[in-house]
Amino acid sequence: MLHFDAIKEGIARLRESYVAHLPDRMAAIDTLWSEIRLGRADASAYHTLHRFVHSLVGSGATFDLHRLSAIAQTLEERILSLLHSTSALDYDLCSEIEELLDRLRRAAHAAVLGQDTEDILDLSTNLPRVDTPVVSRVVFLLTDDLELARDLEFQIDQFGYAIRTFTHSADLQRALGHTPPIAIIVDGACLLRRRAERDDDLEQTLRSAAIPVLFVSAHNDVATHLDAVRAGSDAYFTTPINTAALIDALDRLTTQRAHDPYRILIVDDEELLAQVYAYALQQAGLLAQIVSDPDRVMHVISEFQPDLILMDVYMPSCNGVDLARVIHQQEAYVSLPIVFLSTETRLERQLAAMRLGGDAFLIKPIPADHLISIVSSRVERSRLLRSLMLRDSLTGLFNHTTAKRHIDIELARAEREGTPMSLAFIDIDYFKTINDTYGHLSGDHVIKSLARYCNSVFAKLTWSGATVVKSLS
């Protein structure tokens, strides 16, 4: 008699060892591909790469890893086209191959985790799609450190970002014109090499691109930091990279620009001058409102919810510095930045005003561009600080107190405008099981992914102020 169970068990063991070696195979494929990309490979490398990938097509399917096999098959076809193409390295073909490699890597990883399925955290396949076009969250990565690339790709991928790795800055620069990413991560070592070659093309591109740039570097000294800032970096990370911090920075830098315009309240009894400022700010895309009667300030603040107040120091009925203290004594407005506007040129008087609650002191008259840049930079910082304070550090959603305040604001708005308002509580079923089975780190990923998904789906529906209340039992 045949012992079918024993045979099945034997095959299962073969499969296990096959799966366990998948990462090595992927690494070998990645190494070959990077050699090819770097132009260091001869024709035999193409053939070897083809053979490796072809082998995954067959063996993957043999072991029931159908997704892996299917991706490898498409990849195999592309590699064959590359092999037969006459031009050296077809750019589109290369990026297609890189994308397939990326998917293959994920499939291999899923297989190692025991699922030959799409990313477990890809909730989009299970939830109904809202007809909002999904914004592509592609991040470019410039590095020739393949280990770093692999690490980042894998980790960032789980948070809804797709990494596209470039080993050549010229390729990256070309791709920027094609399909701009939402952010660029640059390996400091690449930049230094460019600089050593007296090639500042890359730096200029990064500086002029209206895209957030993040630096990763093995060095943590001020000089390197400064170099990065000069090259236009918005954030800086030293290796080994703290992924959570990197994701947060990506979230922060990439969602910022989608935010509402900055809201500026101008408190000045000289209406004409206030209007000049308001006009200048509006031209720069900011929202400005004027209060010329200090008595109405508190009311307007609660209605307009400004990000920053531009306050005239000398007003006939009251002193701007005192008014600022009044505002800051209200708990809700403790962190509201107030910038004083005055003709006061004496430094000690300025300092006294600052001590009493001003964030900056501007001398009238002030050039419009100067005003805009000071106001904008303060709002940017303040929004960032506020979001760090008010949002749950894990999910990026509003924390309990803030969520409650937002609900109150929304309720008041709905009542005033007579519009319907809904509030949804989302409870994740069996969440404890996820934590117990996969550990808290995975649990955090689940919460974070769900939060991200909610934000991306609901952002357009509740344009008047999305509030996602998180409740976990």
Added chain:
Amino acid sequence: MTPSLQRILFVEDDLDIQAVARMALEAVGGFTVEVCDSGHDAVGVAPIFQPDLILLDVMMPGMDGPTTFGALRAVPQTTHTPVIFMTAKIQNHEVERYKALGAVGVIAKPFDPMQLSAQITAIWTSCHATF
């Protein structure tokens, strides 16, 4: 009268598929199996092993399946040995091409390890029935 099928030479470059197929053919089918990594090896091993049937992967580096097939035909001991091709690309025109070469059958990859022996036996039986 169909001669009994006992010795199978399996030519396949992929070590994982080799392992699965060996298990499938030896444990499930009860065959005596010799595995070669390449067409080159197969040409050397075939006269010594004297297989009843040769199972040949189509896509291999160096000598591919059809080339190996031709080389085996040139070896006196395997001039008439039935050959089955194994391939992932199981399109009709390709199957026809392999049959035209002289193969007795084509088995699709991936194969079901529990069914592989039965598939081979079926091809073996039918190819002898036509004689």
